[in-house]
Amino acid sequence: LQEGLLHVSEALFCDLWCVLGRVxxxxxxRLCSPAELYALAEQIIMKYASSAAIKRLEKLPRDQQDDILYQATLFSRDMLDYMDFxxxxxxxxxxxxxxxxxRLLFRYVGGRNAKYAVEILELLQALHKEWTPEVMTFIMRYCWLANTTGHPDSFMAFDMLQEHNIRDIKHIFASMGPFATWEYIGKISQxxxxxxxxxxxxEADINHFRRGKSHTSPDKEEDVARLQSVFHCSRVWRYRPTRHLNDADKPSNILKQGSNPDRLGKARENWISSRMGEHSVEQVWQDSGE
Structure with a gap:
């Protein structure tokens, strides 16, 4: 899924560069100066891949709206957030x-992912109101991402690292036989x-015919070029008010829906209710036998 999204977005942006650059x-x-390329990039963001561009298209009367251009602009804005994260x-x-x-909070609220919205609110509350600067720095630096290789571009989320550990425990270094007890698995897991x-x-020193374990994608250039050609022939980035879609086929602006004050208020109420509860102040000491 991620590979497909990246290929489609790359083809869309390549076509947009060609359309705006008139090439x-x-x-x-390459014949353009750095200042000209910067101006083109700024134009792409502001007019074709931003909330301001989407809002401008939404303000048009219904008979003058271009649903294809709107969909491409919405997809491009959302993909920029996705690729940045x-x-x-x-x-x-x-x-x-x-x-x-x-922005993640707005997406979860707009997409009705209530539990994820509560988690983001909880994290924002801790980052800005509850944790000390030292605790906040420690958690962000050491508890969000992991890097098991030391390479600069090899960070991953801790939940993904845990999935790798589970794979190794269950398959790569699986314990089998009568001695494969939970106690033994706990010992070797570390x-x-x-x-x-x-x-x-x-494997690297002895087996020179080993199969690599890293996932490598096939050459994407041909696929991206074909997609770009299709987008160019379809004139995706050319404004044409006659291109209308059925309501069922029109994409939703999740970011806009999630920033609605009413929805945000309900998400906030859900978060507050999850925090409310009775907490005991008693201290129960274990009997030391004395």
Missing amino acids: DSLEKL NDAMRVGDVGRMEDQLP AIPTMRKVKDHV
Whole structure:
């Protein structure tokens, strides 16, 4: 799914660069100066991949709206957020991840993902109201992302790392036989990261015909070029008020719906209610036998 989204978005943006630059291929943009390229990039963001661009299209009378252009603009804006967050996780930039939290909140509220919205509100409350600066820095730096390789572009979320650990426990270093007790599995689980390094080292030194474990995508250039050609022939980025879709086929502006004060208020009420409850102030000491 992610690969498909990235290919479609790349083809859309490549076609948009060509349309605004008035060229038939990206190579011809090399003749532009840095200032001209910057101006084109700014125009792409402001007019074709931003909430302001979407709002401008929504204000048009219904008979003058272009649903295809609106859908492409909506998709481009959302994909920029997605790619920014994904890239921030990969390189370990927790500051960019924090900047995306309000937009994630709007998306969860607009998409009616109530539990995720509560989690984001809880995190924002802790970051800005409850945690000390030292605690906040520690959690953001050491509890959001993990890097088991030391390479600069190899960060991953801790839940993804845990999925890798579960795979190794259940399959790669699975314990079988009469001695595979829970106690034994608990003992070797702590050694799995080291065992993984040893396995990789031995495979790299001895087995030169081993199959790589990293996922590599096939060459995407041909697929992206075909998609770009289709988008260009369809004149996706050309305003045509006659292109209308059925209401069932029109995409929803989840970010706009999530920023609605009424929906935000309900999400806030759900979050507050999840925090309310009786808490005991008694201290029960275990009997020491004395």
